[in-house]
Amino acid sequence: MKATEITILEEVELENPIFIEALPGVGHVGKLVADHMIDELDATKFAEIYSPTFPPQVLVGEDGMIENMINELYYIRDLGEENQDIIIIGGNTQSLSPDGQYIVCSEILEFLEPFNISRIFTLGGVPTGQPIENPRVLGAASDEAHIELLKEVGVEMRSNDGGIVGASGLFLGLGMRKGIYGACLMGETPGYFIDAESAEGVLLKLAELLNFEINTEKLDERAEQTREMLAKAQQMEQDLINRANAGNADDLRYIG
Amino acid sequence: MKATEITILEEVELENPIFIEALPGVGHVGKLVADHMIDELDATKFAEIYSPTFPPQVLVGEDGMIENMINELYYIRDLGEENQDIIIIGGNTQSLSPDGQYIVCSEILEFLEPFNISRIFTLGGVPTGQPIENPRVLGAASDEAHIELLKEVGVEMRSNDGGIVGASGLFLGLGMRKGIYGACLMGETPGYFIDAESAEGVLLKLAELLNFEINTEKLDERAEQTREMLAKAQQMEQDLINRANAGNADDLRYIG
Amino acid sequence: MKATEITILEEVELENPIFIEALPGVGHVGKLVADHMIDELDATKFAEIYSPTFPPQVLVGEDGMIENMINELYYIRDLGEENQDIIIIGGNTQSLSPDGQYIVCSEILEFLEPFNISRIFTLGGVPTGQPIENPRVLGAASDEAHIELLKEVGVEMRSNDGGIVGASGLFLGLGMRKGIYGACLMGETPGYFIDAESAEGVLLKLAELLNFEINTEKLDERAEQTREMLAKAQQMEQDLINRANAGNADDLRYIG
Amino acid sequence: MKATEITILEEVELENPIFIEALPGVGHVGKLVADHMIDELDATKFAEIYSPTFPPQVLVGEDGMIENMINELYYIRDLGEENQDIIIIGGNTQSLSPDGQYIVCSEILEFLEPFNISRIFTLGGVPTGQPIENPRVLGAASDEAHIELLKEVGVEMRSNDGGIVGASGLFLGLGMRKGIYGACLMGETPGYFIDAESAEGVLLKLAELLNFEINTEKLDERAEQTREMLAKAQQMEQDLINRANAGNADDLRYIG
Known part of the structure; x- marks a missing residue:
């Protein structure tokens, strides 16, 4: 079993595509952006990536259906005013081990070499650790x-x-070493729930940078749910403080 | 030393066997089912599997006898009304490292390729974290x-x-990628003792699915012991709460 | 860099030697026995073993002199009444990683194959977690x-x-798989200091088993020091309990 | 992707250079010394070292510019009264995994073999765990x-x-095994901030040992900042004690 197994679903040619990384991470900000772009912009999946460095598990999805841990490559042709070709990497996981991270990212960049990637954008969240109003994009x-x-x-x-x-x-660091440059957009997020509001901020900046239009209505719906979760999180935070201040050791059982 | 060393004890031919995974896990539910099936249905061991990804130890069994960490493959011919051939994987351990899990499962499936496995059932427990009456099979x-x-x-x-x-x-996830499908049966279990009651639930559902009969009397005996342990566990749980509420930091020494 | 680098210091022929493992572990019981046997019985070092799976450090010994992490192979010819040849493995460390443990032990056994080892004894401590009088050998x-x-x-x-x-x-588990059998002797020890008393118990049982005589005076000296440390440990234990009972959260800073 | 990727920037010949290790570690003492020597003595970078065993991240430096995790080799010709050639290894990281540490150090020494290194000095901090006046060089x-x-x-x-x-x-331990000897200089440091005062002590001893002169004014500036940080650290320490003694469980949320 190799470090990265890449199954090609469609042989595709693209013109100096921009590579966008949007794997799960802090607040699932990047993943939300990727999922939304893939849906709204009719992206086509052309490769699946498996690795023994992913978490050793499967996920149970809708109605008990099992899903493998996976990264997926999608393409979009002629996006926006500049008719830009795009490759997006999304999925439900990242490598669990530090060297696995290096090896998988490195092998994916090698796989993408024939596409002559022009630039790299990576999307994620930056944790604030506490509820935040008007999250910025850093x-x-x-x-x-x-x-x-x-x-x-x-x-x-x-x-x-x-x-x-x-x-x-x-992806940015390994790209630099190959002479491919780019940027990381990070939405501020408390970090402990799926944050659609932070994702919207990141998506809109990306759209401005790459000069394309995208309907964020569905993200807005999710953002609404996010705001409700935010309220709950603040309540939970307060509960935790109250219980901790209650002055007995009862909570100790929840440590570790 | 390779990632998986498989010693073949008997060259065997089987007809499109069903592969059943029942390695130790939460509440030892899967392992109990496997041990019981192997005993009651006269399964024959045909291969032993060792791996440096298993825990680096031996077990001390009856009367001081040392046992290696091991996975074992058994076969049963013509099980039940459909004369179904079966391969069971049991043993006393699973890989310790995440990538070890992937590599060992993957190499075992490769080893089993010549048998043309038709379906995969994996058995385990799903932790409830607390005592539970009438555990369900999920x-x-x-x-x-x-x-x-x-x-x-x-x-x-x-x-x-x-x-x-x-x-x-x-096994289910890697099987999917080879076009072999199946299911996971998980017995609800508190998770902190060997749970024969949960195992019986899983075993009976498996017997119904595969259309075979099996005497669960011995499992019932173990279930009886389990219920006694359950009572003790509830007592222990209560003791823990009482001590935690006693209002001093004495218990802190037991954290970590 | 290979998993195990073995430097041969002397080419030696031995007659069906017994292999004795005495690497550092719980209470340093095995290591104390090995160090004492090597000194008292004039064992000769014939090979040094290095591995990247050992802790990534050097030790600072007497007067600031640096020592590599190392395992060492010694031989003793014609020990005791049965003129038994012996190979002892000692050193200052064991592999840090689980699979490192398997790979290093496995490669050492392979290196020893030409010696036709007859039996394996492994020596160690079994932790009691608290001070113990009259430690047994298990x-x-x-x-x-x-x-x-x-x-x-x-x-x-x-x-x-x-x-x-x-x-x-x-070593016992991997030996079994090669048809070489043996036993483990484990001295009971609190586990949190270097326990010469426990080591003496193990050494005397080994001497009885292999029919050789050994002066344990120097071990007795160390045992005396051990008993003083034991007294200190009991005091420390009591201090910990007293502080924990003092009823404030001061000790929390020492967790983790 | 190999364990160590070394990019040679300049082919250079040196005369029996001394190898100085000064990678980040406790109190960043070694790194401060290396950065200062490289600046003050006009060292020239001749190779860059990357490894998948480094932390899987990039750093964000001045004005949002991304930096790879890297080790770097510099040379200085004809240093001091003895016209000694020097190779310094500096950078922003060390390997994250124990075996990564061994493999990277070992591969770097192999890469340096053609230079016929005469001696090795490694520089670091030794943690005192608490504020310290007049830190010694050990x-x-x-x-x-x-x-x-x-x-x-x-x-x-x-x-x-x-x-x-x-x-x-x-580097010292692996060097010994190749017949290259040397020493480690360790500045005492509390360990929880970048400690220029400790670094100055180490640098001055090194200059005395290798018979070269170096202006430590800029280090003095940093030392001044360090002393201010020291004052803050002592305040923080006191705050922690005060809060811990306040007698409620509020601080528990900060454990782990």
Whole structure:
């Protein structure tokens, strides 16, 4: 069993596509954006990626149906005003092990080499750890040109501010070493629920950057649900504080 | 030392066998079922599986005798009304590492390829975390046909309900990718003792699905012991709560 | 860099040697026995073993001198009344990773294959978790013959009693698969200091089993130090309880 | 993707260079020394080292610019009164996994073999766990000659004092096995902030040992900042104690 098994569903030719990473991560921000783009923009799946570095499990979906842990490659042709070809990587997981992260991202970039990727955008969330109003979209980039592009659309740059962990960081870092540059868009999110509001912010900045239009109504629906969850989360947070202050050791059983 | 070392004890030919996974897991539900089937249905061991991904230890059994960590393959010919050939995988362990899980399950399926497995059933427990009366048998499946089969025998489907971790999940997931479909039967169990009652529930559903008869008397004996353990567990649970409420930090030494 | 690098210091021929494992573990019981045997019985080092699976560090010994993490093979010729050749494996570490444990033990057994090892004894400690008077020597074995041998010299067998983790377990388990049998001697020890008293018990049982004489005076000296440490440990234990009962959260900072 | 990818930026010949390891570690002491030497002594970068065993992330630096996790090799020609050639390894990370540490250090030493390294110095911090006045520089060495050298410049030897973990230990240990000897200089540091004062102590001892002069003014500036951070750390420490003594379980939420 190799580190990455890639099943090609359709042989496809694309013109200098932009590569967009949107795998699950903090607040599922990237994944929400990917799922929405794939639905709304009629993306076509052309490859499936499996790896023994993914979590050793299957998921139980609708009505008891089992799903493998998977990454998937989609393409969109002629997106937006610039008729830009796009490749999106989505899925339900990332590698569990640190070296697995490097190896899988590296092998995916190798697989994509014949497509002559022009730029890389990676999408994710940046955890605030607590409920947040008006989440910002923060950015980082692997060259000056992309830093300028982000600033032009009002993305605030992170500065000397820790790391970008996982696929969102590695695709940019490994890309740099191959001479492919790009940026990471990160929506602020509390981090402990699926955050459609943060995802909408990221999606709209991406649409502005790549000059395409997209209906965010369904994301708005999900954002509404998110806001309700947010209210619940704040309540839960308060409950936790109340119980912790109740002054007995009862809660200790929930540690670890 | 390879990832999986398979020692063949008997060269055997079987007719489109059903593959049943019943390795140790939550509440040892699957393992109890396998041990009981192997005993009652006179299964024959035909291969032993070792792996450096198993826990790095031996077990001390009866009277100080040492046992290796092992998975074992058994066969049963002409089971039940449909004269169905069966392969059971049992043993005392599963891989310790996530990628070890994938690699061992994958290499076992490769080893079994010449047998032309027709279907896969995996057996396990689903943890409730607390004592439970009348544990249900829950299910999940890798195609619609098996979902229907499970429903016909009254198995309740899990829905959008997390993952199935370890061999019970991976054999189904890896099987799907080879075009071999099947289902997982999971007995509800508190999860913190060996649960024969939960195992009996799973075994009876499996017998109904595969149309064979099996004496569960010995399992009933074990179930009786289980119920006594259950009573003790409830007592222990209560003790823990009482001590935690006693209002001093004495219990802290037991964390971690 | 291979999983195990073995540097041969002396090409040596031995007659069906007994292999004794005495690497560091619980209470350093096995290591103390090995160090003492190597000193008292003039064992000769003939091979050094390095592995990237050992902890990634060096030790600082006497006067700031650096020592590599290492396993070492020694031989003793014509030990005791039966003129038995012996190979001892000692050192300052074991593999850190589970699969490293399997691979290193397996590669060492392969390296030893030309010696035609007759039997394997592994030495270690079994943790009691609290101070203990009159520590027993417990045993386990990989065949009936060795179980009988142990019982003859008054070693109490462990029964259905968990596992033997690490090299002490794996050499016996991997040996079984090659048709080489033996036993594990485990001295009871609190587990949280270097326990010479427990080591003396194990050493004397081994000497009785292999029919050789050994001066344990220096071990007695160390045992005396051990008993003083034991007194301190009991004091520390009491201190911990007192502080925990003091009723404030001060100790929480020491968790994890 | 190999365990270590080394990109050569400049083919360079050096005369029996001394190899200095100064990767990030406790208190970033080694890294501060390396960064300062590289700046002040006009070191030239000649190779970049990447590894999938590094943390799976990128760093966000000035103004949102992304940096890969990297080790870097620099050279300095004709340093000090003895016109000594030097190779320094610096960077922003070390391997995350234990065997990664061994493999990367081992492959770097192999890469450096053609340079005929004469001696190895590794630089790091030794954690005191609490604020410390007048931090000492402690030492350890892989042969007697270097122990004497360290003592001559007033470095206090560590003795029977645990291990040196990571690259600072492994380069010396792996070097020993190739017949290349050297020493480790460790500055005492609380361990929980970037400690320029500790770094200055280490740098001055190294300069004395290798007979070169270096302006430490900029390090002094950083040391000043460090002392301010030290004051803050002591305040934080006191705050933690006060909160822990406040007698309720509120702080429990911060465990883990």
